[in-house]
Amino acid sequence: MxxxxxxxxxxxxxxxxxxxxxxxxxxxxxxxxxxxxxxxxxxxxxxxxxxxxxxxxxxxxxxxxxxxxxxxxxxxxxxxxxxxxxxxxxxxxxxxxxxxxxxxxxxxxxxxxxxxxxxxxxxxxxxxxxxxxxxxxxxxIPNPFDGKNWWISGLKWAGFMFLTMQVIWPLLDGTGITWESLAKGAVIWPISGFFFGFTMKVFTTKRGRKKEHTLID
Ligand SMILES: [Zn+2]
Structure with a gap:
């Protein structure tokens, strides 16, 4: 095509x-x-x-x-x-x-x-x-990252990652859940979530270049 x-x-x-x-x-x-x-x-x-x-x-x-x-x-x-x-x-x-x-x-x-x-x-x-x-x-459909929503979406993502990487994954691979890994996750994921939400906000709201109207058209 x-x-x-x-x-x-x-x-x-x-x-x-x-x-x-x-x-x-x-x-x-x-x-x-x-x-x-x-x-x-x-x-x-x-x-x-x-x-x-x-x-x-x-x-x-x-x-x-x-x-x-x-x-x-x-x-x-x-x-x-x-x-x-x-x-x-x-x-x-x-x-x-x-x-x-x-x-x-x-x-x-x-x-x-x-x-x-x-x-x-x-x-x-x-x-x-x-x-x-x-x-x-x-x-x-509203953009979940528009306006002030980006940090809520970022935190939701952080919560999901925390649950997956610090709780579910250690149970699956047999290393087990430890306080150390929980503490690490509690620091890493909110920070990553903040960046994720912000990047998504910038990305999803980025506007294209509108063609400028000239005198001819
Ligand atoms: Zn079709």
Whole structure:
């Protein structure tokens, strides 16, 4: 598919943000457990002066529909459970997504277990998609990092990371929960959360360059 590069900046696997999704081992959890997916191609309108999240789109290669990126958001309950890819509500097909390398590896190693059920799992998943995307109004979705919300979102993220890295992970890998690691986490995650919230605020609200109107048009 050819896109208008005068209007859109094209995000593919070569974009650092997407590349990070592919190579960060931790994100395999997001893909495999939560079913969070990143499309192979995203378009960002560089001529619009709207905040970043309001000028990001996902094109469907099957029907050419251009979907607002917020179609797949936590507020809609559609950010997760997208194990087989992003569902296109216009044509009912699946928009191709990139794969995290570590989830690919895990999937390959465990293929003998789930491979048998792949077809029925996918059919079952696909049959449930249409209703998830019914009556979506992406314009009503507030940016969780806008205004003063960024630090609340940052703290929520910190809480999630603390629980995952200081409580759940030590239990899984057998090292056990220690006071030292809890204390470390209580310092590291709020600070990281502060930076995370702030970075996301700057990033999601960044405006494109609106084309200046000249006397000719
Ligand atoms: Zn489509």
């Amino acid at each position: 050819n896109y208008n590069t005068d209007k859109y900046k094209i995000y593919t696997w070569k974009t650092p943000l997407v590349l990070h999704w592919i190579i960060n081992p931790g994100l395999a959890i997001n893909e495999l457990i939560f079913g969070q997916k990143v499309p192979k191609v995203s378009l960002v309108d560089k001529t619009s002066d709207l905040p970043f999240i309001e000028r990001s789109f996902v094109p469907c290669p099957h029907c050419n529909a251009l979907h607002d990126q917020r179609t797949w958001s936590t507020q809609n309950g559609t950010a997760f459970k997208n194990w087989f890819g992003l569902y296109c509500k216009s044509c009912g097909k699946i928009i191709p997504c990139v794969h995290n390398l570590f989830s690919l590896l895990i999937l390959a190693l465990t293929f003998p277990i789930w491979g048998w059920f792949r077809k029925s799992l996918k059919e079952n998943w696909l049959s449930k998609q249409a209703q998830r995307f019914e009556n979506l109004d992406t314009t009503k």
